[in-house]
Amino acid sequence: MKEFDGKTCRLIDADIHEKVTYADLLPYLGQPWKRYIADANWVQEKHMPYTQPAVAGVNRADAMLPDGRDAGSDLPFMREQLLDACGHDIGILTGALDPSPSSMHGWYEMAATLATAYNDWQIEHWLEKEERLYGSIHIAAQDPKTAVEEIERIGGHPKMLQVLLPIDDIAWGDPMYHPIYEAAEKHDLVIGMHHNEPPVQFGKWPRYFIEWHALIPTSHMIQVTNMILNGVFEKYPKLKVMMIEGGFTYVPFLMKKLDQQYKDLRHEVPWVTKMPSETIKNHFCFTTQPLEEMTKREWNNLVEQMGTDDIIVFSTDYPHWDYDSPEQALPNGLSEEVRHKIMVENALRFYPKLKRRDM
Amino acid sequence: MEEKVCTMQDLGPGDMIERTFSGKSIIICRSDQGIYAFLNRCPHQGALLSKGKIGGSPAATKNPGEYCFQREGEILRCPWHGREFDITDGGNTLTPDRSKLKEFMIKIEGEDVIVSTERKKSKAAQA
Numbered sequence: 001m002k003e004f005d006g007k008t009c010r011l012i013d014a015d016i017h018e019k020v021t022y023a024d025l026l027p028y029l030g031q032p033w034k035r036y037i038a039d040a041n042w043v044q045e046k047h048m049p050y051t052q053p054a055v056a057g058v059n060r061a062d063a064m065l066p067d068g069r070d071a072g073s074d075l076p077f078m079r080e081q082l083l084d085a086c087g088h089d090i091g092i093l094t095g096a097l098d099p100s101p102s103s104m105h106g107w108y109e110m111a112a113t114l115a116t117a118y119n120d121w122q123i124e125h126w127l128e129k130e131e132r133l134y135g136s137i138h139i140a141a142q143d144p145k146t147a148v149e150e151i152e153r154i155g156g157h158p159k160m161l162q163v164l165l166p167i168d169d170i171a172w173g174d175p176m177y178h179p180i181y182e183a184a185e186k187h188d189l190v191i192g193m194h195h196n197e198p199p200v201q202f203g204k205w206p207r208y209f210i211e212w213h214a215l216i217p218t219s220h221m222i223q224v225t226n227m228i229l230n231g232v233f234e235k236y237p238k239l240k241v242m243m244i245e246g247g248f249t250y251v252p253f254l255m256k257k258l259d260q261q262y263k264d265l266r267h268e269v270p271w272v273t274k275m276p277s278e279t280i281k282n283h284f285c286f287t288t289q290p291l292e293e294m295t296k297r298e299w300n301n302l303v304e305q306m307g308t309d310d311i312i313v314f315s316t317d318y319p320h321w322d323y324d325s326p327e328q329a330l331p332n333g334l335s336e337e338v339r340h341k342i343m344v345e346n347a348l349r350f351y352p353k354l355k356r357r358d359m
Numbered sequence: 360m361e362e363k364v365c366t367m368q369d370l371g372p373g374d375m376i377e378r379t380f381s382g383k384s385i386i387i388c389r390s391d392q393g394i395y396a397f398l399n400r401c402p403h404q405g406a407l408l409s410k411g412k413i414g415g416s417p418a419a420t421k422n423p424g425e426y427c428f429q430r431e432g433e434i435l436r437c438p439w440h441g442r443e444f445d446i447t448d449g450g451n452t453l454t455p456d457r458s459k460l461k462e463f464m465i466k467i468e469g470e471d472v473i474v475s476t477e478r479k480k481s482k483a484a485q486a
């Protein structure tokens with residue numbers, strides 16, 4: 001397995017979206033699944049009432065391919081526009097979001113089959129073709145039995161770093177998901193949580209996209225809180241969770257609030273034995289994007305409240321419209337040492353399957 | 360320093376073209392009212408504005424729920440986060456946040472569009 005020199009690495013990007021078409025998945029599907037897509041044009045149900053946030057919808061306008069294909073669908077173009085241009089050492093793929101098997105609200109057999117097809121397609125077309133790209137295992141988390149089978153099947157792949165759970169309407173502390181955590185822990189896989197269509201407003205959509213997008217961190221807070229208070233980390237002491245695309249600026253508040261509540265209400269959750277803020281520091285990381293514009297002083301204030309900057313990991317979210325530039329997104333004036341932690345060190349330490357040469 | 364960057368025939372109202380001026384990438388934008396030159400770099404995170412779009416935008420209103428689309432051909436939207444810049448007003452954003460595009464002086468001689476190094480001041484800066 002490749003080893004990385006933490007000193008010479010310049011950029012690890014924890015959130016890159018590759019794009020798949022349903023037709024791409026057909027060679028990886030058996031029957032009857034194939035015919036539902038090929039003959040009946042089946043596509044996963046969609047809920048979002050707004051797809052218009054930026055000039056080219058939900059993607060960067062300059063990420064669409066010159067021949068009109070979707071942003072994120074072509075590896076050579078991604079190499080040129082992102083990996084080479086920004087100097088990536090490692091990029092972690094986090095899925096197309098459509099299909100998004102764990103977000104299907106029914107027909108779990110199809111979800112499980114799609115997850116398997118997606119993983120095989122991802123390995124063949126991205127991970128095996130580009131050394132710098134690493135992957136996320138897709139599962140149908142609604143059906144933990146097949147989800148565990150898929151983790152067992154593919155979890156040993158050296159470039160699969162995490163199991164991806166889109167945030168949806170059942171919080172992830174629920175005991176039904178625990179076998180997934182057990183399997184992830186066994187294979188040195190992180191749990192990567194990326195919202196897809198999160199229930200930021202009582203399981204429904206707010207009236208405007210700007211409301212939904214501004215409140216995405218609330219759906220991340222629900223998951224972090226729910227996992228901690230359901231005792232997931234007492235039960236799985238090696239488990240790590242990467243919270244993707246919610247930013248990190250809500251974390252200081254959540255640490256303080258959960259600690260205060262825990263001191264008052266521990267009796268209700270006696271299986272929780274550690275201070276929630278400690279559990280956050282020991283088990284979670286948070287990707288930066290979409291990072292609010294802030295000064296160095298504001299950044300430092302947040303870090304001071306968290307008591308650490310070890311849990312902040314840089315991400316671009318390429319090719320989506322709310323992409324963060326590796327050169328421009330962090331506040332001006334951060335020291336090289338801090339930048340290096342955010343851009344490289346923290347991710348390298350966090351993902352068990354990224355091996356460091358200099359440790 | 361002055362440089363001819365294009366002719367008036369090269370772009371119509373609502374169009375934008377990319378040129379080089381003094382070694383820098385710039386964009387020339389044309390509206391019904393005039394022609395403008397800006398640095399081809401968004402002041403937010405540095406996207407190439409030439410990959411964005413010129414169009415219109417809903418006017419500010421006192422009535423929630425009301426969309427009054429106007430100013431077609433005058434508002435430049437960045438290709439990444441979609442921030443809106445008014446090309447006819449020194450490249451100021453449509454929000455009160457004070458960020459703006461870097462604008463160059465431009466003059467028309469016959470059909471030639473000539474850009475000079477001097478930056479125009481925005482209306483806000485002149486006030």
Ligand code: FES
Nearest residue numbers: 401403404437440
């Ligand atoms: S880079 Fe232009 S709006 Fe962000």
